Amino acid sequence: MTDLKTRTGTELEWTELDQKAVDTTRALAADAVQKAGNGHPGTAISLAPLAYLLFQKVMRRDPSDSTWLGRDRFILSNGHSSLTQYLQFFLGGYGLEIEDLEQLRQYGSKTPGHPEYGHTDGIEITTGPLGSGLAASVGFAYASRFERGLFDPDAAAGDSPFDHYIYCVAGDGDIEEGVTNEASSLAGTQQLGNLIVFYDDNQISIEDDTNIALSEDVAKRYEALGWHVQTVDWKSGADYHEDVPALYAAILEAQRVTDKPSFIVLKTIIGWPSPTLRNTGKIHGSAMGEAEIKGLKEALELDPEKTFFVEPEVLAHTRRAVGRGQAQHAEWNQGFDAWAEANPERKALLDRVLAGDLPEDAFADVPEFPAGKAVSTRVASGKVINGLAKRFPEFWGGSADLAESNNTTIEGVGSFLPPERATAMWKANPYGRVLHFGIREHAMGNILNGIVLHGNTRVFGATFLIFSDYMRPAVRLAALMKAPTIYVWTHDSVALGGDGPTHQPVETLWALRLIPQLDIIRPADANETAAAWKQIMSRRMGPAGLALSRQNLPVFERGEGEASGDVFASTDGVAKGAYVLAAAKKDVPDVILIATGSEVQVAVAAREALASEGIDASVVSAPCLEWFDEQSAEYKESVLPAAVKARVSVEAGATLGWAKYIGDQGRAVGIDHFGASADGDFLLQEFGITHEHVVAAAKESLGR
């Protein structure tokens, strides 16, 4: 193996062909946006030297294999400048051709407006929402250290096939968004030496000169956050000078610093050398116009009459990246094969993790909870997490400073922290499995995305359900990418009590259920919680969020199979999203009570009260409506028979979405207003989340 710190050669070779290749990408960027009619040419033009340097001279990547484990990762946080990446994918032979550039921002093309994970081969993560990429790059760096610990913990630093760099390019928007300050603070705490971030400091955003909104000293801020900071100023001389060797030297220096993440401020002129639009907000996000493009090409000494043109010898030169990458890959394979031979068990683990398979007896240590005793689902979840952790070494996670409240601590495995971050309460281990995000929910969300995308480990993050709002943009990105992150959201209703309306979710469950490709699971008792976790660990189709109670809930006495008579169903139905927990006496119930989470017990009590009045009700526990929606029509009919129009939903939150399940004749028992600071049980009474109210609603629905 080549040592990670010295892997990039110390001499930069930068020929006329290299420069011509860089200049060619500038022209192609202008052409592509012009043809599309809209897009973002400016940064793609001015960052062309950086992008080329990284993809052709610095990063270890194999254009012919985007799945190579040993590759350096590249994250374009300023995702609107997707051309920056596409153009290097074109030059470097990653599978994009001129035709793809011509199809920029067209339906189904490989070159959408923002880089899309799972859509264009080689894209590591979907970016565009500003700040998300830089924040996720911290997660990539977390993952690279964790995976090294999992698979090759004893190798010398920089010596393992699991060692590589995470490179991230960010713009003003990324720097201004608060989520990057959150994530960058964690990166400093974690001493992520393999993370190198470039800040394209061009002092231009959409509203032109950033002096109106960004006057801070960004470099000093990153120093304060514990980063190694360098500035490469291409504007320092009388004329703008794209000093590539200086940038290269800074990258080498950043590679040598192994105990801090590195931040390289690159001062550029956006759109340079575009004749009139450079250094203006206009070139950020609009087509430049024919005249300006002509001027650009002339300034670059390219033929202004040609569009989408690359000289064959330029392309031949840059496509040599494929051979270089394959050679690097082959060299890496030797080290990897040696590791695999010496570590057959770890190799088997790696194969399983990459395949997304379950371990043997995956759920053997997940507890069953005895009926009768009251347990909150958050406490049950904590026990399940610890049961899973014994069988899934790739399972890790933590909380945004609410570990004890969220019940998310894996015991006995140490915190993922450098040694000097140990405290009286927490043991520190660079390869530990307990994550401490601080009070930074949004960064947590993006870091989870980065972790999952990097190496397919299973990771969870936790906070109060209400604060899912803080992390919502990152949750949406996970859903868009179908990244199987896991969220542990506790304190899931007004029943949390005295903290009051700022902390009490009301609209939150439905607001989350609205996000496509996101599963929201709200288990009714401890054993549903265990079943939910098992299903989450078995599925890998996208993100999943658990909504868990603060308050204790009875653990239902259950039978072995389906509900029958007075015997409640087993938890097998949890995986189907909704199931008949308590059957009606008749084949067809008079009324269906459908409830989730802590309100299932309310529905159960209502069923008994209705029975005493001769009304035959079934109780449907519906922990995950997304899973239920996937079921066959037959199964759905068995749970919610179409003939039964009398239905009541019970959920201590907004009622809006329930109409889909209860129909016109149904009644929704819920809370469509903000909560209040008071005892939780009191509030449930006050707000009508009671079996009496459910009984009344059932009668209303029955027209009685």
Add this chain to the structure above:
Amino acid sequence: MTDLKTRTGTELEWTELDQKAVDTTRALAADAVQKAGNGHPGTAISLAPLAYLLFQKVMRRDPSDSTWLGRDRFILSNGHSSLTQYLQFFLGGYGLEIEDLEQLRQYGSKTPGHPEYGHTDGIEITTGPLGSGLAASVGFAYASRFERGLFDPDAAAGDSPFDHYIYCVAGDGDIEEGVTNEASSLAGTQQLGNLIVFYDDNQISIEDDTNIALSEDVAKRYEALGWHVQTVDWKSGADYHEDVPALYAAILEAQRVTDKPSFIVLKTIIGWPSPTLRNTGKIHGSAMGEAEIKGLKEALELDPEKTFFVEPEVLAHTRRAVGRGQAQHAEWNQGFDAWAEANPERKALLDRVLAGDLPEDAFADVPEFPAGKAVSTRVASGKVINGLAKRFPEFWGGSADLAESNNTTIEGVGSFLPPERATAMWKANPYGRVLHFGIREHAMGNILNGIVLHGNTRVFGATFLIFSDYMRPAVRLAALMKAPTIYVWTHDSVALGGDGPTHQPVETLWALRLIPQLDIIRPADANETAAAWKQIMSRRMGPAGLALSRQNLPVFERGEGEASGDVFASTDGVAKGAYVLAAAKKDVPDVILIATGSEVQVAVAAREALASEGIDASVVSAPCLEWFDEQSAEYKESVLPAAVKARVSVEAGATLGWAKYIGDQGRAVGIDHFGASADGDFLLQEFGITHEHVVAAAKESLGR
């Protein structure tokens, strides 16, 4: 008038009674949480000296009048420590008594778990979601400068009745949340000299020692953000020493710095002098237990047998704050009266703004848009904004770096910026009316809250609709407080085109409509946009968000009144939230097509197509479902007759919530999946937002 810079006396008087009062509040904090059974005693105990110093010695406030315009504002960003504020309200005679402290966190009490605006007299803003208070305090400081410019622009610095300080207390959570970095960067850019923030640097959060997640140099970071930073270290000596004079001196120094916001790092031991729980995460958020409270009281030399006890002479001493405040108020009144006499027009403006009244001919300059020409609702909104701005001098706002896309620039009034922040594109004026938030949506949301709460001016903030997710926690707080902030959210569907799924809202409209007390308005054409703005300016019942199109939409030809025959209704119905835009031929339509925003034209086209097949449809334009829900049953019946079960909703987004309006027999035309990068018109076709599809859905709903 006393000059603002020298208003606080230079000599601190700190007697034994003062110290006893401070110590009494510590015991009361412990007692209150113990009685409630849960809550947050730790910070209330250790910050007692700071809170007492501010409320008794520093701030200019009149406990008998919480509405006094000239008061210094106090914002407790670490809202969980609400006792910090309640205890000073008790000591200082603000209306809280021992009984209120005994009712901590009880339903309806004046002492809820977190400070609630509009609930407890004297609370300036609801806090609790971390970071929100500090970010909003920047908005308070924005407002104080803007209002000074509106009412008394020519007074010497510190000399106006509109000059005062904004004091904010923040904890580790506030510092870790990214939103405060966003807002603090803006505060530095804006040189907010009257903003003084205290950072309670106790190195303890819920997961105990913050070394696991907060290792950055916070003081240096705030220097980098352009703040004046001081550190007062009570832990620097061999023993912990609460050096109140040093803290006082730092406050005086902060007051003297008028060109930068001030940040005072106060290093404390949480819970000091609690014998065993101090300096631990345990004392942050739990009742301490009887033994610990006894130890605390003994350490304070208070009687451990007494609970909720304050010595009469202590209370008599601290209640003198009422008289002092009234005297300050009376002195201020002289200056204010002199100003009022010299500035009768400005005084009338002030009275109107405080009353929340409209100006005369408020809407005289709001344009009417001629039918026929296609105009996007974002462009129409921009023209309306400029029309309103002529009549409402208290109307200001801007964008999170998308001014041109959001069409939010008030022309000719200058940007709200210190002179040295002027750029080629933007004129700077400290009292300007155009706001530049940078790419910081979350801070924008909180700053808007602070602005509205400070002095009742009308302010708007803008971004793309999808990025309402970034500001969602702040929007929720506005709704909870019923603060009439205004959001201009443009690019409101997949029709925005090539930017792709990261930028295309799908679930967003319903996710926002789920928030209680928030109005979401999606106008169908330019004239509905004008009507919507008028209604927003007339209502002040809570926040309102406009969802506006990127793409051009036809301006409907309308009649003068209700829809009749082929004559479309006037825009009068906009204020009712939904109205019959195009009537059916018969009294009772065969089918109702209900649509919002850009999809109303689709419904109109479908109505024509249906007519050609002999199906009689009405088109209901529903710009604001919240306003519609408020209407009388009669009005609702006139728009959506119960007898008509055949209904189709049309909205280019998630369909979830439409069931409420279209019922079991209805059909929802919408988009329940993520978007794609492509031309907007193409996507609408591809995703079935077409009149053909609406026609088919109408027939399905009719059972044909």
